[in-house]
Amino acid sequence: MRVLFVTSEVHPLIKTGGLADVSGALPPALEKLGLSVKVLLPGYPAVMQKIARSEIGTPIDIPGPLGTTSARLLPVRYGALDLLVLDAPDLFTRPGGPYNAPGGQDWPDNQFRFGALCHAAAWLSLSDTPLGWRPDILHGHDWQAGLAVAYCHLWGQHGRPRTVFTVHNLAYQGQFAAENVPHLRLPWEAYRHDGLEFWGGMSFLKAGLWYADQLTTVSPTYAREIQTPELGCGLDGLLSMRSSNLAGILNGIDDTEWNPGIDPFMPATFSDSKMAGKATVKRALQVASALTPDPQTPLFCVVSRLTHQKGLDLLADCLPDLVGRGAQFVLVGTGDPALEHRYRMLAAAYPGRISAQLKYDEGFSHLVIGGSDAIIVPSRFEPCGLTQMYGLRYGTLPVVRRTGGLADTVTDATPAAIENGSATGFTFDHADAAGLSWALSRALDLWKHPKLWKQVMRSAMTHDNSWDKAALDYQALYEGLLAKPL
Structure with missing residues (x-):
């Protein structure tokens, strides 16, 4: 089974929060179960600097990239991660953080920066690319990957992967002006209540929630909470409607990196039997x-x-x-x-x-x-x-x-x-x-x-919080999707 992860951050390359930890730890856990997992992420300066020390495969040009004149994918094996880094300097070679300028404000072209990431994911998923690898499952993470799911649904009339969309934090929704719809190569017919429209604008997050074959979030309790007005962030109606396709799979942690028995950042080690x-x-x-x-x-x-x-x-x-x-x-x-x-x-x-x-x-x-x-x-x-x-x-x-x-x-x-x-x-x-x-x-x-x-x-x-159970749950979810007709 081939799975494409689409994410905006991956530990240890770039991190602002828990999304990076998940994107860095879950793919290797899935590969241990025999899946082939590639992780698509933007080529921020910090990412490009770190992968420069790794062996980079033959660059793959993306035809007609979104939001820039040229973009390419760099295949990289970085430790336990099989990466596809989106090298688009016009969009990502800039100071500040992944989403914000040095002063803290959002980059004004974030819709095109992450639209380009989603466009690249759709191209990999719907075309016979020089990579020679097409995913059976496209798994998008948070609003930055929402349009990848939408593109696959809207453009994949002649075959597409099954799609999974994971919400790591519903409060961050990727909302932009409606005028961006055609510039993001989306049909105006998709700009409606049962589609991209959200409070007079468009939402990358809602796109993922609406178009994905399967929704997940990162704990069972949160999956229930986001179906309520209190924590649904205006999307509780949609999430309740899709409750039969919404699963809460509890995150794990990398229990090798976070191990008090071998942690190199501490002056001494210990365990539950030797404290x-x-x-x-x-x-x-x-x-x-x-x-x-x-x-x-x-x-x-x-x-x-x-x-x-x-x-x-x-x-x-x-x-x-x-x-x-x-x-x-x-x-x-x-x-x-x-x-x-x-x-x-x-x-x-x-x-x-x-x-x-x-x-x-x-x-x-x-x-x-x-x-x-x-x-x-x-x-x-x-x-x-x-x-x-x-x-x-x-x-x-x-x-x-x-x-x-x-x-x-x-x-x-x-x-x-x-x-x-x-x-x-x-x-x-x-x-x-x-x-x-x-x-x-x-x-x-x-x-x-x-x-x-x-x-x-x-x-x-002694409480088990490793990725082993979550990886098995995701494997079962993927297999269940593939067993169903589109």
Whole structure:
């Protein structure tokens, strides 16, 4: 079975969030099951720089590329990934991030940048290309790949692959003016309520949701939540209508990269059966974060983008009480300038107790998650979440709001769950400071009972969050699609 992944970011080449982790880890997991998976992604400067050290196959020119005068595909084997990099300098060779200019604003031609990515995917899927490989399944990820699904449906009258569209975060929808429809080589007949139209404009995300043969999202709970007005982002009606074609498949993590027994970013290693090394990592983290070294002090952490979605304004309200009760806290992340300023001020007000590392650093994130005692994920909504799974793997107990994938991966440390060995963290229901404060208090109370804390740590560390089950679920989904007539 041949599968084409269409994605805007892939770890370790380019990353802004969990989409990159999924795009980097799921294809190798599928290949272990015998599938042939190629990953199509844009040739951003960071990507081009990294693949330059790899063996690049013969470039393949794309006829009539969208949004630029010339574009080509570069076949690259990069570690465990079989890549097709879209080399289109007019569209992607520029400063800033994958989606934003250096000042933070969206690139004004994002519809053509990611339209070109989708056009390339459709060309690979519907033509006999020099690659000599056509997918049986086109699997698009998030709004940036939505038009790939639409193109296959609208242009594939003489045969097309089955299409799967995965929503990683419904809040990001790729909305553009309706005038772009013909410039993106889409027929005006598709610009209607049962098609591309969305609130007077057009939406790449809606295109994927409407035209894909199968929809998935990244956790079972989130699949249910997005069919409600509260979390449906205006698309709950469409998602409810397509509920028979919507599946929630829980993300996994790369349990080789995130493995406390071999992690090169930490000064010591440990496991569920040999935990002594975690104390060494904790001290190293306290020193690196300018926190007072003390093994008896419970150390909480956050590794996250600083956004309203992540509920970090709620946490800021709780921190004075948390450190007042004897805890320490370290944050790693960037985002909303107002939130950055607030955490910077909290760190200044509580030296040695609160540390705000306002940066993104993959290696330091490993040290933080490995050395902390608990990781806080107070999201207002969370399609899946990965940091809580990293926390589980490292015995860093998650404190999470019971939503989306957080609800599917963390078992609350109730007395009954502790007794039967299923407890792995602490959960709360309401997206407010009171609910979060209650969960943090429960964590502090359990910390006073070291034997019980270590028991929950072991349960967390032995919880299987690898990609193995998800890969099997996707394989079954693909096979089910191929068994049905178009």
